[in-house]
Amino acid sequence: MTDPNADLTADFIEATRSSYDAIAPAYSAEHPDGLGDGPVETGLLTAFAELVRTAADEPQVADVGSGPGYVTARLNALGLQAFGIDLSPHMVALAREAHPRLRFQVGSMTALDVPDATLAGVIALYSTIHVPDAELPGVLAEFHRVLRPGGYVLLAFQASEGEHIHMAERYGQDISLDYYFRTPAEVATYLTEAGLSVYAQARIERQGQQKWGRAFTLAHKPPTAG
Incomplete structure (x- = not known):
């Protein structure tokens, strides 16, 4: 349900954290592996890993x-040294329980506890959707900061133009969770402005009972000159 009166930026980090803490058990039970066996999603993840x-x-x-850590696990199975970062301590605890050999830590994409230019890749599947437009440039600047030159970033998001949804209840829990949907062109512009070069984009149209199509954007940090 759309709430035009919702504050689009204030305290969004704490609201997102507390909301996912509240729904973590139910969410993890419903989405033990949210990618499933979809050939497009699986193919894009494999391509990201190969690059x-x-x-x-x-x-x-x-x-x-x-979240529950299933993407982190898949990336490790594809030969990457992947670790997970999530705002929700409860979600991190569940990910550690489900994948005890992998590393998960509590943190915010607005200020990653990662040194400059140390990562070969950043992946954010359906997590930047909770970031207001005003805060997204700072998030993508963080991705640029932690990536090595030549490193890649893969984003996934619901594809819709200018749609903001506020949810006050989910899984029977009182929450305050905002969703910001964008078009692939808008996301490409944000990435370019953050100094990242768009490499490829893909869009999956609505399937079955889905309300929105989904989009994937792959970008990279340009290698240093010379």
């Missing part, structure tokens, strides 16, 4: 907004 492995001898990747 990252080619670009770096030590293909370390941050899964930002890692």
Whole structure:
């Protein structure tokens, strides 16, 4: 349900954290592997992994907004040194329980606890959707900062033009969670302005009962000159 009176920026980090803490068990039970066996999603993840492995001898990747950890696990199975970062401590605890051999940490994509130019890849599947437009440039600047020259970023998001949805209840829990949907062209512009070069884009139209199509944008940090 759309709430035109919702504050689009204030305290969005804490609101997102507390909301996912509240729904973490139910969300993780419903989405133990949200990618499923979709050939497009699987193919894009495999392509991302291959590009990252080619670009770096030590293909370390941050899964930002890692949730239950299934994407982090898939990336490791594809030969990457992936670790998860999520706002929700409860979600991180569930990811650690489900994938005890992998590393998960609590953190915000607005200020990643990662040194400059150390990652070969950043992946954020359906997590930047909770970031207001005014805050998205700072998030993408963080992705640019932590990437090595030549490193890749893969974003996935619901594709819709200028749509903002506020949810006050999910899984029977009171929450305050905002969703910001964007077109692939808009996301490409944000990435370009952050100094990242768009490499490829893909869009999956609505399937079955889905309300929105989904989009994937792959970009990279240009290698240093010379």
